Structures are given as C-alpha cells and as structure tokens.
Amino acid sequence: MRLFKSLIPAAALTALAAFPALAHAEGGVIRHGEGKFPISTAVEVPAGATTIYLSGMGAPVQDKTAPPKSLEAYGDTRAQTLASLQRIEGELKKLNLTMGDVVQMHIYMVADPRTKQLDFDGMMKAYTQYFGTEKQPNLPVRSAFAVAQLANPGWLIEIEVTAVRAPKK
Template identity: 80%
Template sequence: MNNVRLSRTFLPAGALALVAAMAAPLSAHADSGIIRHAEGDFPISTAIEVPAGASTVYLSGMGAPVQDKSAPAKSLEAYGDTQTQTLASLKRIEEELKKLNLTMGDVVQMHIYMVADPRTKQLDFGGMMKAYTQYFGTAKQPNLPVRSAFAVAQLANPGWLIEIEVTAVRAPKK
C-alpha cells in the first residue's frame, strides 16, 4: 500500500468566502448536498456530484403508453410523434418517482434512446427537447441531470420512437 501524505493549504483571508460564493450557483439542491455543474444555456448539467450516504435509484427504460387506442397496436399512430412520446414517457417516469417519494428534481442522470421517425427518416431531436424542457430547467423544477441521447436502430416496441431511463438520488438523511 502506498503512503499518502496529507498537507494543509492556507488560503488568504476572504478566499474561502469567494470559493463558496462561486460554488453556490452550481447547486439547485444545495441543502441535499448534490452539486450540479452546468455550462452555457443548454438544459443539462455537465457533471453532478453526489454526497456520501445518498441512495441511488435506477429506473428501467420507459416508453410512452398508447395515446390512441383506436390505432393499430404497436404502430406509430398508437404512440404519437417524438414530442408526444417524450412527454408521455417523462410523465410515466414522474409517476414512478412519486411512488418512491422522489421527484424529477432528484434525477441526476438520463439516457434517451431515439429512433428515426419512419416518415421523415430523421431523429426529431427538437421534438424531444420541447418535451424535455417542460420537465427540466423550468422555474418550478430547475435541477438539470447529466444526459446522453442516442440514435438506435430500433426499440423493443416497434411503435416507440423514444425510450428513457433515469437515475435518481435520494439525499442522505440529516
């Protein structure tokens, strides 16, 4: 085992206050100990620090439930476009988190799997973002997760254009 030397660094008077003031805007959940780092105006965090003692909750990927029951089963018409599916998926995630006494503000990581719309042969990233920004980066819920969006060949349900999985954190009890 390597020996580790610890040393103290002394800061000039006021430097600690300056460091604390600079760190304050990084965290929308300062009382939970979770620190969210963000750069620019894009509504995702670039990094998140989770305190020791927090509980990590992994939600399985969720797609949209059927939106139009009169449409053919497992068809695009049954589930809607990317924006509609994203909104419905995020609503399902919000409901699952609520059952665990968590909120969308507790989400620290998100993976979004997207399929090109067969009608346009394009990913509808804009439609996904319109739905995403109704849940994240709002005045009501300003906490931003780290996020990755992936283009995939297909999802398990042929009517889905999107599937979302999230990781949430329950802050340690004080």
C-alpha cells in the same frame, strides 16, 4: 468523478461549486452547468445518498383505436417524450421522489419512419417542460443516443433515469 477530481485541484473544484452560474446545490447534490443548454455537465452526489435506477420507459398507448404497436398508437417524438417523462414522474412519486431528484438520463431515439430523421427538437420541447424550469430547475447529466430500433416498433423514444435520495441528516 474520481478521475475529474484527480485532474483538477480541490481548490478549483471548491471555487467552481461556489460560483452560482456554474454550480447549483440542493439536498447535498451539486450540479455543475455550462452555458444555457438545459443539462448539467457534471453532478456530484454526496456520500450516504441512495441511488435509484429506473428502467427504460417508453410512452403508453395514446390512441387505443390505432393499430397496436404502431406509430399512430404512440404519437410523434414530442408526444412520446412527454408521455415517457410523465410515466417516469409517476414512478418517482411512488418512491417519494420528484423529477428534481433525477441526476442522470439516457434517451434512446429512433428516426421517425416518415421523415427518416431523429426529432431532437421535438424531444427537447418535451424535456424542457420538466427540466430547467422555474418550478423544477434541477438538471441531470444526459446523453441522447440514436439507435436502430427499440423493443416496441411503435416507440420513437425510450428513457431511463437515475435518481438520488439525499442522505438523512
């Protein structure tokens, strides 16, 4: 953010933060958005906030009758994304946090071996069940990467997140 602030005058940043279509603040965290795509373009975290880094998580086995570490055991990209986000939600809950506290997300994706294509649409269908909803409008900054493979050969997706706990007042 230091570089961002050095390129844009403070008055302009203040104006952006005050414009509701471009910025949303909750718990001191300011999320800047652009357009209708359900990710933030920038997130400002207040001084004194605690940063929590969650390790990358893939989906747990969905079909225990399928061969271990197979695509059939874990499901398609949409199912795996949904299951991974459910795991992340559970880990955050143990820390007294929610998906609304997520400020950054990295999604590592492998092409489905059946289609030889990334299923970005399937990932987005699951992602938008958790982010940008009426119930949970907070959007993280996010990157999605195509990778050659993941540690588990049955995984099509692995997600890591960074969350923040707002400073105590």
